[in-house]
Amino acid sequence: MSDTRTTGFPGVEQTVLGADEIIINMGPQHPSTHGVLRVKLRLDGERIVDSECVIGYLHRGVEKIAEHRSYQQFAPYVDRMDYVAAVSNGLGYCEAVEKLLGTEAPMRAKVVRTILTELQRISSHLLWLGTHAIDIGALTPLFYCLREREEILKIFEKYCGARLTTHAFRIGGLQYDTYDGFEAETKRFCLDFSHRVDEYEALLTENRIWIARTKGIGVLSAADAIDMGATGPVLRGSGVKWDIRKAMPYAAYDRYEFEIPIGQNGDTYDRYIVRMQEMRQSNRICLQAIEDIPAGPIMGKVGKVLKPPVGEVYHSIEAPKGELGYYIVSDGTTQPYRVRIRPPSFINLEALDKMIKGHLVADVVAIIGTLDIVLGEVDR
Amino acid sequence: MVNDPSEKKPPAPAETPSEKPAGASAEKPAAAPPKPAAPAAPKPPAVPPPPKEGPVPLDNDLVKRFKARFGDNIREAWTDRKQAILVVDRESLAEISEYSRDDEGFDYLVDLTAVDWPKREKRFDVVLNLYSFKKNERLRLKVFLGEGENCPSVTGVWSTANWLERECFDMFGIVFEGHPKLTRILLPDEWQGHPLRKDYDILTQDTAWVRENLGIESGQ
């Protein structure tokens, strides 16, 4: 019935499928695998008996490239990993290298970084919300989300000239100071945005079909989430109150008040609620930060040529998708000896097989959506 | 950084520029061989930042507990940029991992990766980044592996390790013993070579594979 050469599991080709079992190959070209993810599903009717993720279609060897570029040259590459949250990637990398160098960015730079990163978190979550909703069949939220995301991208564009792969920060601080009207524009957006989130929630949060489609779907217990190394909203949705911004504050997060929203059941609905709340919290951080951006230099004292002392460092930030870590080994030359990127999407995706077992095909789509993966980051 | 509680944890042997850790064996700084096969021409030394950071030997309670339990299997302990690093014996990695998870509370395997030092006697570092939710601390375990030596798998301790070890195998060719299904993850299954090894040039590719499967001469 099925072409085993293209759809079979390794080792399963020979086994006879049960009478009602078929194998479906979801992706790499599929409307709702969010890129070139391929999931092989073994179905009993529409229920998933077994599954396997096949990734690597977007592998570009970022870590190898890093070993052949100087520290500054590599910075734009990290934007291409999680391309819907490039600012966060850049922040993580710059801070990791700064830590390796033993310097710190000036306060003004840190605050601007915080604002931009939080805006990026909102925009990343907005894109997640839109695509997740469209996966579950609600067409309309996507367009509202893109409308707001557009505002954020406009702010990025005015700040650094790029919208998507921004390369907004430099090692040691910022290249550009904020443009005239940055504060006003950001503030206008933030004030407006809290009502917008209400709008989205009005469409979905209390919607009975939405609840039916997300409650109890893809449950990941707290213990499992920790065991699977899940981070970010996936971990918090399972009820673990952990956020690197609070646990090990970086940039200027220790200056601002915000809460860590958590879920209880670890299902898709909880993760949805967590991300919605996170958008509100990010908005809150932005509003606080925009009120007083300290004056001062935007660039710390780093040389033109960076030669970090021999040694290694691990630094991670709370990216929109989860813990984004950089493990950099320096051999004292201008090029990193090894850059290891700990990609949140990659490790969150690992939980997929566990989460979809026993669910229906329709739920696979919902669960892939709720993990909020970006294949550029999974495959690097 | 100041507020980073985890990094306060090592009873910080001061911010002072650390001289070579005396207690450590000479082999350890070899973790940074001065001249790896770096293809780039040495740049003119332009104001290098003062080398105030670097490895400092570490001997706090945590390390003492580990040493008390595993003795010589804990080869070394130091801190680098205020981050604790334990070098452990290859054979006892699984037990040490289990101990760190159950007794020390490092229940979250943040990352597992490797570093290739081709000039060194033991070629690979396998690096495990751990985190404890309870203590809000990070810990790094390292295992030195020679060419052809296998590393015990920690998939039984943390499920996360599954894909991470597969990636490590894919990129470095390190075999993890006891892994349920050690196949390539990012590269195609039939690919030859392990790209993150230092002797794998950045322009290298499996031309035979590319030609056969993509029908083009070169992927560059």
Added chain:
Amino acid sequence: MSALLEFLKTYMWPLIFAVVIVAVLPLLAGYVVLMERKIMADMQARLGPMRVGPHGLLQPIADALKLLIKEDIIPENADKVVFWFAPVISVTAAMLAYSALAIGPFFQIAELNIGLLFIVAVSSMGIFGIILGGWASNSHYSLLGALRSTAQMISYETAAGLALVGGVLLAGSLSTREIVQAQHGGTWYVFVAPIGFFLYLVASIAETNRAPFDLPEAESELVAGYMTEYSGFRWAVYFLAEYANMIVVASIATTLFLGGWLRPFQGTPWMDFLDFFPPLCFLAVAGYCFYRTPKQPEPIQSMVMALFGGLCLLLAAAMALPFVPAFAASKPGLHGAFWFLLKVSLYIYSFMWIRFTFPRFRFDQLMKLGWYFMIPLSIVNVLGLGVYRVLRQLQWSRWPAFVLTTGGTLLVAIWLVWNAQKKAAAPSSVGDMTEAEG
């Protein structure tokens, strides 16, 4: 020759109507698609098609042309004959259903005394197009889509049929014409049997595979369901069938529940000014077209816009024709068609509104809704309406009878919902069920 003339004489009007339906329906379906896209765009804070013709008015024609000249791909392992035949079945079934519909008191191809049953019967054959197309494509996605579609349509046809039975019970006839006439002067059945109307609304959405019940073609799960392997004109034929079906179910609902071609407040003399509504409506649209004409960026677009304005003017003139005493007899036909189509449009609008608002059901949830809620409720609804009729025959006045029967049905509905929620709240209802079964 004379035999042929004889034949034509007998069947002239039905033949003309049939030709009109076959010729106009694809165009109409195309414009329903355009309407849908425009409405969707409006609800989603964007513009929708704007390029082909002014405000995208020529988009359907461009789409049709594009689909016609697209390469026709038949998958290698497909069952070629069935693959070729399946879309034709779908569209035939959909079009055949129009033969019994009365679009106004004049425009009807065939007056059947089983009209409604005929429509239901014929449109139920459309399933074959879907299931055979899905099977013939030889693709898992198609097959899953086809199976889903079949299960869904069978389940919801039951509910839809029972909802229709309620209306038929009130009218006392299956003929579309008689059903409308039974509502003449009285109240439309939507006000007598609101629950029946609601049931039919939901069931008809499910039957036409529209969101939130569009599982057979859920693009995020099954790519395009049974249509996955179809392309070009065959795909367009499926699409045509889908929209034609939408118009059919909307027409059934209009006939049975919304008074068919009857003007609102037909029996109320002081509301007679509504007779002026049809021409004025077209006049307003024409006026808007002419107002927008000089604002078009291209001269050709201005021309098209003016042309559309002229068309609307023509329609307005046609609608005004009955006010000329000599043509007064044409009023029921023209105005009837207008009101009928207006109601159909509103019904379809509600389809679209629902589609852009709600997420999609999951398949098991859909079936649960169908079998645990819709079908029981529709049976109770039929019972309630039977009681209503008896009560009316016993000379009860309308209100007590209505409150008693509809209230009773509503109570059952509430009980069903409450029961379902209780079941959902219970831990692992699936496990409970299998235990109870064992």
Added chain:
Amino acid sequence: MTPAQISQYAFYFFAALAVVGAIGTVTVRNVVHSAIFLITSLLATAGIFLTLGAQFVFAVQIVLYVGGIMVLFIFVIMLVNLDVALHQMQFKRRWWVAGLLALALGGQFGAVIYYSRAGGVLEIPAARTGALSPQNVQQFGLALFEKYALPFEIASVLLLVALIGAVVMTKKRV
């Protein structure tokens, strides 16, 4: 061409279609194709009902047999692994049984038709071809619930038994 003529031609057309469909059903290899032929045959039968003026039966034939039963048929066919079923030779050695039965049935038909020429066994009501009876549904209902109430109820019980049987059988599988 009068309506009566048309309905005569229509009868021959439908009758031929029904026979072709029936032959196709038993001769074609592919199960789905066979089902399609069966559908054709059933539809043609419905058409014959229509030429006899039995509109209600026509519609019910389509709703129940074509729209309901055949859809379920195909549904089941698709759930079963077709490739396996295709390659199995079924009933190959039983052709003589089938032939015998067919012969017997044919003989029966022939006998009935022969003896009923003068209106013996079968009581053929006055044909109402063409003229649409306005009270078709009512007549049908009256006949069903008054004259043939007992057979109707017996058939209902039979169906109920089948229904319960089906439920019991599926439950056992769970």
